[in-house]
Amino acid sequence: MLLRNNERLIDQLTEADVLSYRAWLQYNPVKDEEYKQQIEAVLSVVTVKETSIIIDAALSELSLGLKEMCAFQPAITTQSNQNGLHITIEDTQGKETFHITYDQSQLYLSAGDDRGVLYGVYHLLRQIQLKTPLEQFGVKEAPKNPIRMINQWDDMNGEVERGYAGKSFFYDQYQFIKDRTRVKDYARLLSSTGINAISINNVNVHENETDLIFDRYLADVKQTADIFSMYGIDLYLSINYAAPMEKGLSTADPLDDGVKAFWKDRAKVIYDNIPHFGGFLVKADSENRPGPFTYGRNHAEGANMLAEALAPYGGKVIWRCFVYNCKQDWRDRQTDRARAAYDHFLPLDGEFLDNVILQIKNGPMDFQVREPISPLIGGLEKTNYLLEFQIAQEYLGQQKHLVYLVPQWKEVLDFDTYQKGEDTRVKDLVSGNVLNQKHSGIVAVSNVGIDVNWTGHLMAQLNLYGYGRMIWNPDLSSEVIALEWIKQTFGHDEALVQTLLNIVMPSWETYENYTSPLGIGWMVNISHHYGPNIDGYEYDKWGTYHFADRDGVGVDRTKETGSGYSTQYHKKNFEKYNDVTTCPDELLLFFHHVPYTHQLHSGKTVIQHIYDTHFKGVEEVEQMIEHFTSLHGAIDEARFDSVMERLDHQLYMAKEWRDIVNTYFYRKSGIDDAHGRKIYA
Amino acid sequence: MLLRNNERLIDQLTEADVLSYRAWLQYNPVKDEEYKQQIEAVLSVVTVKETSIIIDAALSELSLGLKEMCAFQPAITTQSNQNGLHITIEDTQGKETFHITYDQSQLYLSAGDDRGVLYGVYHLLRQIQLKTPLEQFGVKEAPKNPIRMINQWDDMNGEVERGYAGKSFFYDQYQFIKDRTRVKDYARLLSSTGINAISINNVNVHENETDLIFDRYLADVKQTADIFSMYGIDLYLSINYAAPMEKGLSTADPLDDGVKAFWKDRAKVIYDNIPHFGGFLVKADSENRPGPFTYGRNHAEGANMLAEALAPYGGKVIWRCFVYNCKQDWRDRQTDRARAAYDHFLPLDGEFLDNVILQIKNGPMDFQVREPISPLIGGLEKTNYLLEFQIAQEYLGQQKHLVYLVPQWKEVLDFDTYQKGEDTRVKDLVSGNVLNQKHSGIVAVSNVGIDVNWTGHLMAQLNLYGYGRMIWNPDLSSEVIALEWIKQTFGHDEALVQTLLNIVMPSWETYENYTSPLGIGWMVNISHHYGPNIDGYEYDKWGTYHFADRDGVGVDRTKETGSGYSTQYHKKNFEKYNDVTTCPDELLLFFHHVPYTHQLHSGKTVIQHIYDTHFKGVEEVEQMIEHFTSLHGAIDEARFDSVMERLDHQLYMAKEWRDIVNTYFYRKSGIDDAHGRKIYA
DSSP states (O other), X not given: OOOOTTTSOOSOOOHHHHHHHHTTOOOOOOOOHHHHHHHHHHHSEEEEOOOOHHHHHHHHHHHHHHHHHHSOOOEEEOOTTSSSEEEEEOTTSOTTOEEEEEETTEEEEEESSHHHHHHHHHHHHHHHHTTOOGGGOOEEEOOSOSEEEEEOOBOTTSOBTTOOSSSXXXXXXXXXXXXXXHHHHHHHHHHHHTOOEEEOSOSXXXXXXXXXXXXXXXXXXXXXXXXXXXXXXXXXEEOOTTHXXXXXXXXXXXXXXXXXXXXXXXXXXXXXXXXXXOEEEEOOSSTTOOOGGGGTOOHHHHHHHHHXXXXXXXXXXXXXXXXXXXXXOTTOOSOOGGGHHHHXXXXXXXXXXXXXXXXXXXXXXXXXXXXXXXTTTTXXXXXXXXXXXXXXXXXXXXXXXXXXXXXXXXXXXXOBOOBTBSOOBHHHHHTTTTTOOSSEEEEEEOOOOSSTTSSSSGGGHHHHHHHHHHHHOTTSOHHHHHHHHHHHHHOOOHHHHHHHHHHHTTHHHHHXXXXXXXXXXXXXXXXXXOSBOTTTTTTSXXXXXXXXXXXXXXXXXXXXXXXXXXXGSOHHHHHHHHSTTTSXXXXXXXXXXXXXXOBOTTSSBHHHHHHHHHHHHHHHHHHHHHHHHTTBTTBOHHHHHHHHHHHHHHHHHHHHHHHHHHHHHHHHHOOOOTTOOOOOO | OOOOTTTSOOSOOOHHHHHXXXXXXXXXXXXXXXXXXXXXXXXXXEEEXXXXXXXXXXXXXXXXXXXXXXXXXXXXXXXXXXXXXXXXXXXXXXXXXXXXXXXXXXXXXXXXXXXHHHHHHHHHHHHHXXXXXXXGOOEEEOOSXXXXXXXXXXXXXXXXXTOOSSSOSSEETTEEOSOOHHHHHHHHHHHHHTOOEEEOXXXXXXXXXXXXXXXXXXXXXXXXXXXXXXXXXXXEEEOOTTHHHHTTOSOOOTTOHHHHHHHHHHHHHHHHHOTTOOEEEEOOSSTTOOOGGGGTOOHHHHHHHHHHHHGGGTOEEEEEOOOOOTTOOTTOOSOOGGGHHHHHHXXXXXXXXXXXXXXXXXXXXSSOSSOOOOTTTTTOSSOOEEEEEEOSOTTTTTTTSOOOOHHHHHHHHHOBOOBTBTTOBHHHHHTTTTTOOSSEEEEEEOOOOSSTTSSSSGGGHHHHHHHHHHHHOTTSOHHHHHHHHHHHHHOOOHHHHHHHHHHHTTHHHHHHHHSSOTTOOOOBOTTTOOSBOTTTTTTSSSSOOOOOOSSEXXXXXXXXXXXXXXXXXXXXXXXXXXXXXXXXXXXXXXHOOEETTOBOTTSSBHHHHHHHHHHHHHHHHHHHHHHHHTTBTXXXXXXXXXXXXXXXXXXXXXXXXHHHHHHHHHHXXXXXXXXXXXXXX
């Protein structure tokens, strides 16, 4: 834990830096002497017979945590007649599960495998940080999602694509950063929330990154994979689909024998070096990346070829569905980017090998503040898939704005697709519970970088923590997750906890209020995606339009007069979205082009809703700041100041958003605000 | 003449490259044997008594030209009794003047100084290239503008700010490029059109460029200055106003004694090395550059301090007037960037030392396709100044679009300011003829780079040529200048000459037609300034707005209801601009906010004018291409193809402009095109 911003490595962090760096693994000293003694009584001896590198890591974490929190280190023993914590692995339980019982001063941790031990230990440490009474330690846990993954978008030049927390701590100047302390601490943070898979390079694979699967970098990859595997995390690499051509072949056609041999050879070399290698992540035929389309092959042919190469070793191919025409003519009103993933992949349902897993982005457009869920989920029947979220706040304030994302993600997970009748929710589909896919789960783009607090905005740590906790158990509420994080990160002061909860809980809706309204999305500056620019994408090639004119705004995606995107949903949802009278307000402009005077279910007109939410959004940020200001003195100065600085900027930007959105629509509609507030002409 | 794109230096140019590289100094063999003999008869012996490095360069150019065109080299002699060309310097004539007479097979070139000799020689060479009959060689020429300057915006990293012809041929990787062949050929091209001053580094002076006036680079600067001085061109450097602080002083306050001493010392060192050094070019307190404002001093105090340092050596300080608030709040409707230069500098009229020269950008905003002229010209009475044009097509198609700029510039020069009553034209003010300033003239930002044809778009050579010729003699017509260039560059074929003339002459108006209408300007993508983006600057900090709403468009700069910018003009112009009924159509939206239904003098409404000009602009580009296509075979393939490729792109972009502008205003106004043409909704 010896890294800081800009310098990457120093011998000493300031005390303030340590608090930022440790994130939710603060392990601060327990001050309640009685509690401390109770803990010591049941944890001073740990009995465990099995051994593995993961169990070693778990015990090492337990020792660290207990030493820091309770000032003792447990004795580890294989003698089963000792008092204390008894760790056993019971094959009858599922993988990654653990079962903790507390009985007469004895604590039993029975796990399905060594990962279960690790998660059980993190559970214990979390309970101590949360000051949970010993009697309530008992729990039986199994992760809901089999694959719980993180995508790094790190480039080997040291940049992080869509990174808002400084440079990469994996790479610099086309080399792996030698000191892996930071990588190891990242693995600890991730595994403490239950993450079990990671891809370590950007899905846009450039020239140097193509070599990650070759001798040039393979030893470094192995070393990194070994660190993550200590913490039960499988390492994946993003690959360049055109890699064969970079290495002298004349084609990358997946049906070409030379290409097949190339990938089989690569798979063998990789697994000879890294037996626990996870597999490949592939962005193909997407935003100018190469793929099977070049050779007249479809995505199944493209993915299956790689899958065959990896199959002998148990490797997987994760294949992104973010495929659309990124050179659309803005004049073309027929093409609809929202349709693209479904149109490309649903016809291939059932054609993918069983070690191929599709990665489906939420939503159908691209990580906007509000979108309907991708209809591929609820559509595909016979295909493995992962749902893809983005923890990095690309379109949600780039970690300069405080936005708690778990409430947004939970709306997605709780969505009822009706695929198998009522109550076929996204969370049950992606977990594999409904369709019994061989592989399934959730993946997200990370939000970390070299900044000492990992996430740029200190409060964005909550999204990294919350993501892991939520995909472990999607039935945890947003509040519970936030409370866990707040207490572990800032302590238990009641007013502080409640104040921070009040700040984070409505923050997604606040951000939505002052940015793009009613599900229309975009309206940001092009390419870097920060700050308001209402027409920023309106006349460009990216398929992202709002069609605002003097009369109205919105995209007609209905069956009858629009792009027909609404038909990609099952009947109940299709009907709800397709009909302007039943379409939910928050998605109205995603599905319908309506006059500014259209009346929402809320009773307001569209234009008045725009004005009201934008004034409200700014007021909410002002309240956020008021709340946070009240914590002065209750949070250490460094963390307080760093958050406050970003909040001030958020307010400035919220006003920019408010005024630019309001002025834009006032100039177009000519309709005055019903409440006579200031709208610049 | 041995340089090409990307490689900077090669031993051999292809034949096609040579044609591109030689630009208007083709010196192609004269095919008319009779004419060749006449030339040889009067030019085979050149008598000249005086000598100087400039005269040497002139004679060397004459030898080169005659050898290439007429296959002989003149004998140079000091014997006055020989037949042939007699070169003399007559002190009674003005500086830089020359007088050529042809009398009974004798040619007399009498010049005011050695620069006059150089210009006279270029005149002779031009006449030969133009096939002018010997009897018509006689002429008496004096440059209208004393200072005829070029600004390079080259950075020492090798980039050219707003450069559209490849990288710099002055610098690469913070070093001067060792081989100066290209610089020397550039000096030849410039001096052949009469240029007599150049600043060789970007007005935005960064860290490394600050050192141009220090030991690190001074020898390189001297070497470059020596090359230019061979061709009668004074070398200037852009300086960093904060240089004293970069060198250890605690302030750059112009009234600080230490700062004064710093600059006096610098001046001494520079002139000890480069006695013919021109002086400093300064962008101060402009777009985040440092300047006297930081210390509570005004521009006169800031400039005079430098002027005092340079005065002992005859050096000049050229001080840019491009000073405005570049952090304007878009909500602020009081501040008007157009007013800024006048508001800043008119109150200082008479306070500048006589070796300070203000550099006044045309127009008051920033090199848009159409602006009124800066009212500082016509305003200042007791101050030296230069008018600044931009040959680089920053806002005029970036040398991907064919736009002949001389017609635009001539409109500026012919503008009547009424400063001293009727017929006080800009061209007479900037030349010093009216106010008798000690220093005056014209300056422009260059459009050259490492591309083999110098200017990226081959046809943009015409703007570099035309600029020089026009400021030598502002009474030359745009047609005459274009004809000179076409014949020297492509030869004399009558159809070819007429076709190219038909292409270039209307091209400025064509560009205006398909881009931003009626003097409103901007509507481009932010920062790189290429391609349409109607709201690109509308909600930003740069003071550049159009205020289009559902009812109308334009900026109210009237006295009564607007910013009052119109009051910066003398009465006749003020009245014309201030009154919506007399304001010229092409500037209407610069001065007035009017409804889309406002009727222009042309009889059309504003909205119909927008539609009509945008359809027309695209049609004109199509005609341009039709014309140029007819030249297939008449121009060598390489130059033909390079121009055609850019014309195709220009047509694509013209359509983008047309459709985006039309759609934008159709969506806002809701008014149909009277002719029912396709406007995308």
